[in-house]
Amino acid sequence: MRVHLFFCAVFISLVSPSSALGWGTPHIAITKAALQALPPAQQKLLGLELKKLGEEYCLIPDHVYNDKENARFAKMESKPDVLYLLNLHLPAQQEGNLETLRYFMGKAVEALRAGKIGEAARFMGTVCHQLEDYGSPAHTVPGDNMFTLLQQFLPPSEGMKGQLLHSPIESGDLEVSIIGYQAKLLGVSVEEAAWRLLHRVNEGILNARSTTIPIIQALYAEDTNAVKKWQLKAATMDAQIVADALYTMLSLGSGKIGKEDRGALQKNQISTYFPLEAESLYYPQSQFFSKPNWGCPQSGLILAQGKQVTPLSLRIEDAGAVEVKTFAKGISAGMGRSLTFLLPNGVYQNFRVWAGLHPELGKQGRVEFAIIGDGKILESVIVDGSEPARLMQCEVSGLKKIELKLNTPRADGMKVDAKNNYAIWAEPTLLKK
Numbered sequence: 001m002r003v004h005l006f007f008c009a010v011f012i013s014l015v016s017p018s019s020a021l022g023w024g025t026p027h028i029a030i031t032k033a034a035l036q037a038l039p040p041a042q043q044k045l046l047g048l049e050l051k052k053l054g055e056e057y058c059l060i061p062d063h064v065y066n067d068k069e070n071a072r073f074a075k076m077e078s079k080p081d082v083l084y085l086l087n088l089h090l091p092a093q094q095e096g097n098l099e100t101l102r103y104f105m106g107k108a109v110e111a112l113r114a115g116k117i118g119e120a121a122r123f124m125g126t127v128c129h130q131l132e133d134y135g136s137p138a139h140t141v142p143g144d145n146m147f148t149l150l151q152q153f154l155p156p157s158e159g160m161k162g163q164l165l166h167s168p169i170e171s172g173d174l175e176v177s178i179i180g181y182q183a184k185l186l187g188v189s190v191e192e193a194a195w196r197l198l199h200r201v202n203e204g205i206l207n208a209r210s211t212t213i214p215i216i217q218a219l220y221a222e223d224t225n226a227v228k229k230w231q232l233k234a235a236t237m238d239a240q241i242v243a244d245a246l247y248t249m250l251s252l253g254s255g256k257i258g259k260e261d262r263g264a265l266q267k268n269q270i271s272t273y274f275p276l277e278a279e280s281l282y283y284p285q286s287q288f289f290s291k292p293n294w295g296c297p298q299s300g301l302i303l304a305q306g307k308q309v310t311p312l313s314l315r316i317e318d319a320g321a322v323e324v325k326t327f328a329k330g331i332s333a334g335m336g337r338s339l340t341f342l343l344p345n346g347v348y349q350n351f352r353v354w355a356g357l358h359p360e361l362g363k364q365g366r367v368e369f370a371i372i373g374d375g376k377i378l379e380s381v382i383v384d385g386s387e388p389a390r391l392m393q394c395e396v397s398g399l400k401k402i403e404l405k406l407n408t409p410r411a412d413g414m415k416v417d418a419k420n421n422y423a424i425w426a427e428p429t430l431l432k433k
């Protein structure tokens, strides 16, 4: 992240030359670590550009004002007048982040296919920068990039009074290594890869958020080792994500995709993905529900009476016998609220999910489960708390979004207290066939 105000930029650059560059030198350490983890054939494909990608191209989005020659590799055709593209440094909402990732990944792959390795490496540098900045401990609080709000929660030590924290949080000499990490293929098309990379980098953002407060506390305590330890936690995961992205772009660009890699992508379970309602990857209070209790959607658990963590289980009918099965993957949610997920273009054909009520907590309940695609109901069922869960399936080809919605059905003379509507979406999965 570059400081926009000229005065600040000059001031900071006098204090420390690298501090105006976001991760600054760590960008280089992270990109190099990721490049080292690539298979030798991919390193060879990059040839002489490999070194430049690690040392220069990963900084292109920070240098657009000075490096006129390379600035075009950090520009989007849809935004021809924007030289400094903020979204390459700071995550916004998921749809915008996805658009940016998809665009630059697509450009890199296109250049690779045309044999233009130098251009491809520069676009890849831009993708690396975006991923690294999103996973930087200094880019973690939406709308508070200088931590002036966070410092009200964590008042500074005497020595740190008045300091802008952005640069101290992310600056330093880091030695990053992910030797032994096996980079993963994120998709067999740019569409699929960018979409899966979005969810991968969301994990990186959360990882970075977990380091920000410990780093600030270590800065106040002037504990340089602790600052470094927490920075490294963020940088290591960044390097793994960057390695996945580079591996994927180089695989797509060279057309060399292993069977095993391809097989692993046939289906995709989405219970840990953030829906669009979780703006900036958390649920704002407007997204809370009141029934079955006051709460927000949760992945992997359900809260009994709004407080007690309880595993997700459902009654499942198999060959005439009904048994209770516990699901590690799934989402509990409340009435009247939707969970909306972006879909990649032309990748998945079907969606499948178990819909039901928790066998103990929800046995007196009655819930309408609806799957909505681009605003139209694709499938809806009403499940009674005493019934087994239903396996819902629908076609999703061509859709941009799916929405999972829960409602208390109109009573039809039946008395339903929505407080018992402990609803669960278990194993929500997108399938290619």
Ligand SMILES: [Zn+2]
Pocket: 001, 002, 021, 022, 023, 061, 062, 088, 089, 129, 133
């Ligand atoms: Zn930046």
